[in-house]
Amino acid sequence: MLWENLREEEFYGAVEQSGKVCVIPVGCMEMHGQHLPVGTDTLTCGYIAEKAAEIEPVVVFPKLFLGDVIGLYKWKGTVTLSTKLMLDLLTEICSEVARNGFKKIVLLNGHGGNISILNTFVRSTMQTKKDYVVMMRNDFCYMVKHLAKDLENGEEFPELTEEDKQYVLDFVRNQGETGHACINETSVMMKISPETVRIDRVDAVEGRSTHQADALYEAGFKECTRFWSINQPNSYHGTAPYGANERIGAVLLRKRIEAQAAACRLLKKDDRVLEWNEEWNRSWQSPEL
């Protein structure tokens, strides 16, 4: 159920059918090498949210193309909001979603750089009493490295040809680099939105790490954006995925969609999340609610 497609009177039934769960896909707009569109993360998590909702019915809010890409100004297509505005935006959207009856709100994150701000936001929602709970879940939970392991364990993948299987196994065994706009995202986009992928531009810019910031990472400075873009100056991290294709993308998506549907199924039937929130509210001194 897509929020924007529901008529007013349908919201009552949608709240009930979704077990009060509403999923908000959150991505960003950011360069993905020269072969993938800037909206890759958002298009992907939006697709996963929608397909998972067809398996386990929940309401999906319109996907947010705005995410945390602070510091990535040198690339065209990036749209950066201040941290304060992002937090205010999420606060007001979730408040409105909850006012419409959805008390279990899932931020389905499609962008690695969003993890910090979404965790901060989720924690900020616990600073005042609320009659709803916000949770974050990353959509990028199944990659070719997982696929290679499952292939080695003998799992069947009817989507793949023998050549695809060999390519994935060789890519992982040869320690092909992955991270951003790599074989994972390229394969997925070839399935979701093939018209936006320019596989002939896959090596237009270098995707392998410069390793300039490695020593800082290893010393424990995990600060994401600045060091990441030093190592990945083209917002692209991966060995050029010449063998990426829509069949590999279909497997990665199926696994992620199944995981998202299972997570929603669990959340729908488990009202302890709301009971724990009430306990949390009672532990507060201030009588706001």
Ligand SMILES: [Zn+2]
């Ligand atoms: Zn991405």
